Amino acid sequence: MNTAAAHHRSPVTIIGLGPMGQTMAAVFLDRGFEVTVWNxxxxxxDSLAAKGAVRASTISEALAANELVILSLTDYDAMYAILEQASEHLSGKVFVNLSSDTPEKAREAAKWLADRGARHLTGGVQVPPSGIGRPESSTFYSGPKDVFEAHRKTLEVLTGADYRGEDPGLAALYYQMQMDIFWTSMLSYLHAVTVAAANGITAEQFLPYASATMSSLPKFIEFYTPRIDAGEHPGDVDRLAMGVASVDHVVHTTKDSGIDASLPAAVLQVFKRGMAGGHAGDSFTSLIEIFRKPAS
Incomplete structure (x- = not known):
């Protein structure tokens, strides 16, 4: 093995062996990396040790094994619960925290580790475990650029690496914004499927129409993006007043179907706040101004 290849296969410790952590460890092992694991x-x-992973008996042993430590935990509180008991082993380590949490929690964690002589990269994995090891998958990273560049090749074994900047909170921010879209969209899909079922329409029958609607969204996003960045919300293509009527029809259709209408009703309330704010003739994108002033 040449020097460059050896560097790209520098040993790694993985802490947290849920489905994501297990998959990451297995991918590293398959690519010839020396992997230490702890949970x-x-x-x-057990299964990773059978594949050749080094099983650390304590968290201190896991940290002492390698410079690069990948955390795959429920949240940052779990990180503190684990690392506080081995604080004497943190200095000189690079922690790549792939646990989900808020941007502010990521910033706090980076400072906490820096105070103990360690460096921190925030990561936001954009795929489920099945996407790990695929170059078309992607993970957001933020934190010290020199640290990211030093370990980029290793991290790219897991997914493509999308570096967002020095601010430790940026990767978490981009991740949570993606989740904002994902969970809201998928919940609306589940609500529509429930309404469909109440009217004798199966999810399979509704599938092509649900897919067509979801597939049309990128075109709308692309159209509205420059207007949003310019702070312009002209009512030349759509008007908020039309949107209110449309969402109101969804609410009534839901109620007529005997289905919980709390989701579309919440959307309707946001639209009505826009109307009350004087945006009836503007595009529905003017609701950005409503979101900037949280409801009291």
Whole structure:
């Protein structure tokens, strides 16, 4: 193995062996990396140890094994619960925190680790475990650029690496904005499927229409993006007053179907706040101004 290849296969420690952590460890092992693993429930490391992973018996042992430590935990509180008990082993380490949490929690964690002599990269994985090891998958990263560049090749074994900037909170911010779109969109899909079922329409029958609607969204986003960045919301293509009527029809259709209407009703309330704010003749994108002033 040449020097460059050896550098790109620098050993790595993975802490947290849920589905994501297990998959990441397995991918590293398959690519010839030396991998040390640790999990609070030790049995979760059994299958990885059988594949050649080094099973650390304590968190201190796991940290002492390698410079690069990848955290795959529920949230940042779990990070503190684990690392506080081994604070003497943090200095000189690089932590790539792929746990989900808020931008502010990421900034706090980066400072907490820096105060203990360690460096921190925030990561936001954009795929489920099945996407790990695929170059077309992507993960947001933020934090010190020199640290990111030093470990880029290793991180790209897992997914493509999308570096967002020095601010530790940026990767978490981009991730949470993606989740804002994902969960809201998928919940609206589940609501529509429930209305469909109440009217004798199966999810399979509704599938092509749901897919067509979802597939049309990128075109709308592309159209509205320059207007939003310019702070312009002209009512030349759509008007908020029309949107209110449309959402009101969705609410009544839902109620007539005997289905919980709380989701579209919440959307209708946002639209009505826009109307009350004087945006009836503007595009529905003027609701951005409503979101900037949270409801009291």
């Amino acid at each position: 609070r429930t030790a049995s979760k490391a």
